[in-house]
Amino acid sequence: MIHQGQPHPGERHSRRRALALMGAGVLAFSATQLSPRLAMARGLERPKSLITVWLSGGPSQLETWDPHPGGKIGGPTQAIETSIPGARICEWYPQTAAILKDFCVVRSVVSKEGDHERGTYVVRTGFRPEPTVVHPSLGSIVYHELPRGNLEIPGHVSLGDGPFATKGGYLGEEATAFRVFDPGRNLQNLEAPVEAPRHARRLESLGKLSESFLEGRRHQIASSLHQKTIDAALKMMTSEQLKAFSLEEEPAALQAAYGDNSFGRGCLVARRLVETGVRAIDVTLNGFDTHANNFGLCKSQAGYLDPALASLVNDLKSRDLWNSTVVLVCGEFGRTPQINPLDGRDHWPNGFSLLLGGGGLASGRVLGATDPEGKKPPENPIEIPQIMATVLHVLGIDFHKEISTPIGRPIRLSTGSPATDLLATT
Amino acid sequence: MPGKSRAAWQTGLPIAGVALLVVWMFLFAARTDLDSGTTTHRQPGFDSAAVSASVAGINATWKISPQPLPATQETATADKPPIEFAGRADDLQILRRLHLAMIGMAPSLEEVRAFETLATPDRLSVWTTRLLNDPRTGEYLAQRLGKVFVGIDDGQFIVFRRDRFTQWLAAELLADRPYDQIVRQMIAEKGLWTGRPAGNFITAAVVGEEVDENKLAGRTARAFLGQRMDCAQCHDHFFAEWKQQDFEGLAAYFAPVQISAVGLEDQRDFQYSVDDAKSPEGKRNVALGVPFGKEWVAEQGTERERLAGWVTHTDNRRFDRAIVNRMWGLMFGRPLVEPVDDLPDPSEVPGTDTLDVLARDFLDHGRSLHRLIHVITQSEAFLRDSKHPSAETGEGIDAASESWAMFPLTRLRPEQTIGNMLQAWSLQTIDQNSHVFVRLFRLFRERDFLKEYGDTGEDELALFTGTIPQALLRMNGEFSRQLSEATPLSAPGRLAGLSNTNEELITGVFLACLTRRPTPEELRLIEESWRENPTSKGNLAEDLYWTLFNSPEFSWNH
Numbered sequence: 011m012i013h014q015g016q017p018h019p020g021e022r023h024s025r026r027r028a029l030a031l032m033g034a035g036v037l038a039f040s041a042t043q044l045s046p047r048l049a050m051a052r053g054l055e056r057p058k059s060l061i062t063v064w065l066s067g068g069p070s071q072l073e074t075w076d077p078h079p080g081g082k083i084g085g086p087t088q089a090i091e092t093s094i095p096g097a098r099i100c101e102w103y104p105q106t107a108a109i110l111k112d113f114c115v116v117r118s119v120v121s122k123e124g125d126h127e128r129g130t131y132v133v134r135t136g137f138r139p140e141p142t143v144v145h146p147s148l149g150s151i152v153y154h155e156l157p158r159g160n161l162e163i164p165g166h167v168s169l170g171d172g173p174f175a176t177k178g179g180y181l182g183e184e185a186t187a188f189r190v191f192d193p194g195r196n197l198q199n200l201e202a203p204v205e206a207p208r209h210a211r212r213l214e215s216l217g218k219l220s221e222s223f224l225e226g227r228r229h230q231i232a233s234s235l236h237q238k239t240i241d242a243a244l245k246m247m248t249s250e251q252l253k254a255f256s257l258e259e260e261p262a263a264l265q266a267a268y269g270d271n272s273f274g275r276g277c278l279v280a281r282r283l284v285e286t287g288v289r290a291i292d293v294t295l296n297g298f299d300t301h302a303n304n305f306g307l308c309k310s311q312a313g314y315l316d317p318a319l320a321s322l323v324n325d326l327k328s329r330d331l332w333n334s335t336v337v338l339v340c341g342e343f344g345r346t347p348q349i350n351p352l353d354g355r356d357h358w359p360n361g362f363s364l365l366l367g368g369g370g371l372a373s374g375r376v377l378g379a380t381d382p383e384g385k386k387p388p389e390n391p392i393e394i395p396q397i398m399a400t401v402l403h404v405l406g407i408d409f410h411k412e413i414s415t416p417i418g419r420p421i422r423l424s425t426g427s428p429a430t431d432l433l434a435t436t
Numbered sequence: 437m438p439g440k441s442r443a444a445w446q447t448g449l450p451i452a453g454v455a456l457l458v459v460w461m462f463l464f465a466a467r468t469d470l471d472s473g474t475t476t477h478r479q480p481g482f483d484s485a486a487v488s489a490s491v492a493g494i495n496a497t498w499k500i501s502p503q504p505l506p507a508t509q510e511t512a513t514a515d516k517p518p519i520e521f522a523g524r525a526d527d528l529q530i531l532r533r534l535h536l537a538m539i540g541m542a543p544s545l546e547e548v549r550a551f552e553t554l555a556t557p558d559r560l561s562v563w564t565t566r567l568l569n570d571p572r573t574g575e576y577l578a579q580r581l582g583k584v585f586v587g588i589d590d591g592q593f594i595v596f597r598r599d600r601f602t603q604w605l606a607a608e609l610l611a612d613r614p615y616d617q618i619v620r621q622m623i624a625e626k627g628l629w630t631g632r633p634a635g636n637f638i639t640a641a642v643v644g645e646e647v648d649e650n651k652l653a654g655r656t657a658r659a660f661l662g663q664r665m666d667c668a669q670c671h672d673h674f675f676a677e678w679k680q681q682d683f684e685g686l687a688a689y690f691a692p693v694q695i696s697a698v699g700l701e702d703q704r705d706f707q708y709s710v711d712d713a714k715s716p717e718g719k720r721n722v723a724l725g726v727p728f729g730k731e732w733v734a735e736q737g738t739e740r741e742r743l744a745g746w747v748t749h750t751d752n753r754r755f756d757r758a759i760v761n762r763m764w765g766l767m768f769g770r771p772l773v774e775p776v777d778d779l780p781d782p783s784e785v786p787g788t789d790t791l792d793v794l795a796r797d798f799l800d801h802g803r804s805l806h807r808l809i810h811v812i813t814q815s816e817a818f819l820r821d822s823k824h825p826s827a828e829t830g831e832g833i834d835a836a837s838e839s840w841a842m843f844p845l846t847r848l849r850p851e852q853t854i855g856n857m858l859q860a861w862s863l864q865t866i867d868q869n870s871h872v873f874v875r876l877f878r879l880f881r882e883r884d885f886l887k888e889y890g891d892t893g894e895d896e897l898a899l900f901t902g903t904i905p906q907a908l909l910r911m912n913g914e915f916s917r918q919l920s921e922a923t924p925l926s927a928p929g930r931l932a933g934l935s936n937t938n939e940e941l942i943t944g945v946f947l948a949c950l951t952r953r954p955t956p957e958e959l960r961l962i963e964e965s966w967r968e969n970p971t972s973k974g975n976l977a978e979d980l981y982w983t984l985f986n987s988p989e990f991s992w993n994h
Contacts, residue, residue, distance in 0.1 A: 141654055142664055183903045199908040203917040215983045218961050223989035226823025229830035230845050236988045243907035
C-alpha cells in the first residue's frame with residue numbers, strides 16, 4: 011500500500027506537492043487530539059512512546075552486555091550474574107544487572123558500516139546512506155506515524171549533544187527532533203528576551219508589519235506555514251507542559267539516583283516527557299569511541315550509564331509506564347574483539363550488542379551469541395532493519411508501509427521484519 | 437526620500453560608503469594580485485550588447501518552450517486564459533536578490549547607499565559585475581556548489597579536504613575560469629590533496645583507505661550531468677534507460693585511482709572487476725564504458741582524463757544543461773527543471789526549451805559562469821515582482837509558477853538567514869576587510885546558529901518549511917538578541933544615535949533589514965504605536981529589529 015497520494019512512478023516532481031507534504035507535520039502539531047483520559051492512562055491502555063538511549067561512539071559489547079572474561083579477547087573485564095539466569099554482563103553494570111530481566115539482550119547485531127557517520131545513519135534509520143534520499147530516523151517515523159495528542163511541546167525530542175544529529179529526512183524538517191543540549195538545566199530559546207508587555211507589543215507590530223508583504227502573496231505565504239510555526243512556538247513558550255523539561259519537581263534522591271550529570275538528567279527528563287505524552291525521545295551519552303584506553307574509558311562510561319538506565323527502568327515501572335514505553339539502548343556499532351596496542355578496541359559492526367525492552371516486548375531473553383575467540387561470525391545474526399521493524403510493530407506502526415517521498419519515490423518505513431524472539435507472544 | 441531633515445547617516449553614509457567601496461576595491465585588487473599572482477581586478481570578458489542578445493534569446497523561449505507553454509494573448513482560449521506576468525520589481529528588491537544569490541546575505545546599508553548613487557539605467561548589471569569580482573561571491577558559490585561536488589560528510593580529514601577544495605573552487609569561480617576546465621581538473625587531478633586541492637573531489641569519496649569508485653560514478657552523473665544513475669549500481673534503473681552495466685562502466689573509469697605517498701595516481705593496465713555471485717569465480721571483469729556518446733571518448737590519456745573529456749565534451753548537452761539549471765536554481769532558489777539532479781533527456785531537436793537555449797548560449801560563450809549569471813539575472817523572469825494574483829489567491833498558481841510569471845518565493849537557507857541578520861547588525865559591509873572582531877563573531881556565532889537552526893544538507897535546492905525550533909531561535913535566541921541590541925557598535929544603536937527623527941530611524945532599520953523603505957502605512961503604524969507607548973530611540977530600534985527579523989519578508993527571498 012502506498013500512502014500520501016503517491017504519484018505514478020517517474021512522475022515529475024511537484025514543489026507545491028512537496029510543500030504540502032512537508033507542511034502536514036506542522037499542522038498536525040495542533041491537530042489530532044487524544045482524550046485526556048488516554049493522556050492519563052497507564053499500562054497497556056496508554057499510547058506508546060519510544061525512548062532511544064543512544065551510546066555515541068560505538069560501545070564495546072565486551073565491556074557492556076557481552077563480556078568474554080578469561081579468553082584472548084576479553085581483556086581484564088570481568089562478568090557478573092544478572093537477573094536473567096545464565097546471562098552475565100560486564101562487572102561495571104551492577105544496577106543494570108538487576109533490571110536486565112526487563113530487557114531482551116541482543117548480542118548478534120550486524121551492520122555493514124564501520125564508519126561513525128555511516129554507522130549512525132544505518133542504526134538510526136535502518137537504511138544505508140544513499141546519495142539521493144535522506145531517510146528519517148526511527149524517532150522521526152514514530153513522531154510522524156503516531157498521534158501526538160494534546161501536545162503543546164514538540165513530539166520528538168533529543169536530549170544531550172551528540173554528533174550526526176538524526177533528521178526527519180523525507181518526512182520533513184518538522185519530524186526532526188527538537189534538540190535540548192543541556193537537559194534538565196537550560197531549555198534554550200524559550201524565554202522572550204524582553205519583559206512581557208514589551209514582548210506583546212513586538213508581537214502586535216509583527217502582525218501589522220507583516221501585512222504589506224502578504225499583499226499579493228497571501229496564498230503562498232499561508233501555505234509556507236510561517237505564521238503557524240510562530241504561533242506554535244508562542245504556544246510552546248507559555249505552555250504548562252514545558253515543566254516536563256524541568257527537574258524542579260523531582261525529589262533530590264531520585265535525581266541523585268539517575269546521576270547528577272547531563273545524561274542522568276536527560277534520562278529523567280525523558281521519563282517526564284513520556285508522562286506528558288511525547289512519543290519519541292532520544293537521550294545521548296557520548297564517549298564510547300575507545301580506540302585507546304578502552305577499559306578505563308568503558309568503566310568511566312558505565313559510571314554514567316548504569317545508574318541512569320537502571321533508574322529509568324525502575325522509574326517507568328513504578329509509574330506503570332513500562333508497558334507503554336519501548337526502551338532501545340544501542341550505539342552505531344561495537345568494538346573489535348582484538349585489543350590494539352593502545353589498549354583500545356576499534357570499530358566492529360560484525361556482531362555487537364543492544365538492549366531492547368518495555369512497550370509490551372518480550373523480556374528476559376538473550377538473542378544470539380558472539381564467538382569467544384572473536385573469529386567466527388555471530389550466531390543468529392540480527393540486522394538493523396529487523397530491530398527497526400520490531401520496534402515499529404510493537405508501537406502499532408505498519409513497518410512495511412510505503413511513504414511517497416517529496417520527489418515521488420515510494421520507500422518502505424522498514425525493509426525488515428520483526429524478530430519474532432523479541433515479541434512477547436512468541 | 438521621506439523626512440524633511442537628513443540625518444548624519446543619511447548624508448554621510450553615501451559619501452563614506454562610496455569612499456569605503458573605492459578603498460575596498462583598491463585593497464582587494466592589490467591583495468589578489470599578491471596572493472595568486474594571476475587574479476586581477478578586471479572587467480568582464482564579454483560585452484553587454486552580446487549579453488543583452490543572449491537575454492533576449494532566453495526571454496523569447498517562454499513562447500517556444502514545450503514545457504511549460506504559457507498561453508499568450510495570441511494563443512489564449514476560453515479554457516486556457518493567458519498567463520498574466522508580474523510587473524518589474526523595484527531595483528532595491530532585485531539588488532537584495534542578487535546579494536542573497538551571490539554572497540548569501542542582503543546588502544548592507546552602506547552598499548544600498550552606494551548602489552543608489554549609480555544613476556545609469558544598467559546599474560543592476562554594473563552591480564552584478566561588481567559582485568562577481570567580489571571574493572565573497574566566489575566563496576559563497578563555492579560553498580554551495582562544493583556541497584554538490586564533494587558532499588557534506590563529517591570527519592576530521594574530510595572536513596580539511598573539503599575546506600581546501602572549497603578555497604580552490606572559490607578562486608576558480610572568482611577568476612571565471614571556464615567551467616569545463618574546472619570540472620576536468622576535478623575529475624582528473626593527480627597529486628597530494630594539500631597542493632592539488634581539486635583532487636579532493638576524488639578524496640571526498642575515500643571510504644577507509646579505498647577510493648569508492650561507485651560513489652564517484654554516481655556523483656559525477658548527478659553533479660555534472662544532472663542524471664541520477666545511483667540505483668543502477670545494483671540493478672537496471674526502473675524508470676530511466678540506465679542499465680547496471682552503464683553504471684559499472686562509468687565506475688570503471690575511477691577504479692584505477694589510488695592514494696599513495698605521492699597522492700592521487702592512476703594504476704596502469706588496471707582491470708576492474710566487481711563481485712558477482714553468478715560468476716564461477718565470484719567476480720566479473722568490467723570494461724570501461726559510457727552510457728551514451730561513446731564517440732566522445734578520447735583514445736589517449738588516463739582513464740580519468742578520458743572520462744573528464746567525455747563529461748565536458750561540447751556535444752554532451754547534458755553537461756551544459758546540468759550547470760545552467762543549477763545556476764538558475766542558485767539565482768532563483770528554484771531550478772528551471774526539477775529535480776536538479778535528474779533532468780529529462782535533451783530533446784532531439786536542440787533549442788526547443790529554455791534550458792537548452794540557455795545551455796547552448798553558455799557553451800557558445802566559453803562556458804563562462806560569470807556571463808551565465810549575467811544572462812540569468814538580467815532575464816525578465818529574474819526581474820519580475822514576486823507579487824502575483826495567483827500568489828494572492830492560489831488560483832492558477834501552478835501554471836503561473838511553471839511559466840515563471842513571477843519571481844518565485846523561496847525560504848532563505850540557514851546560512852542566508854544568519855548572514856542577513858549579521859549584515860543587518862552592521863552598517864558597514866561585512867567582508868574580508870571587516871574588523872577581526874566582526875569576522876570572529878561571525879565565525880563562531882554562525883557555527884552555533886547553524887547547529888541550532890539546522891542545515892539543509894547536501895540537497896542544495898530542496899524545499900523546506902520553517903520549524904518551531906527555528907522560530908524560537910529567531911525570536912528568543914541569544915544571537916538574535918545580541919544582533920538586535922542597541923549598542924554603540926551595532927547598527928540599531930548607531931541608527932538610534934544618528935537619526936534626528938523616528939522616521940529617519942525607521943527608514944534606516946527597514947533599509948538595513950529588508951533593503952527597502954517603509955511604506956507610508958507602515959510608518960504610520962509604527963509612529964502610532966510609539967505614541968501609545970513612548971520609548972527611547974534605542975528601544976524603538978531594538979523592537980523594530982526584532983520585529984523585522986521575525987517577519988516573513990526577512991525569511992524569504994522574494
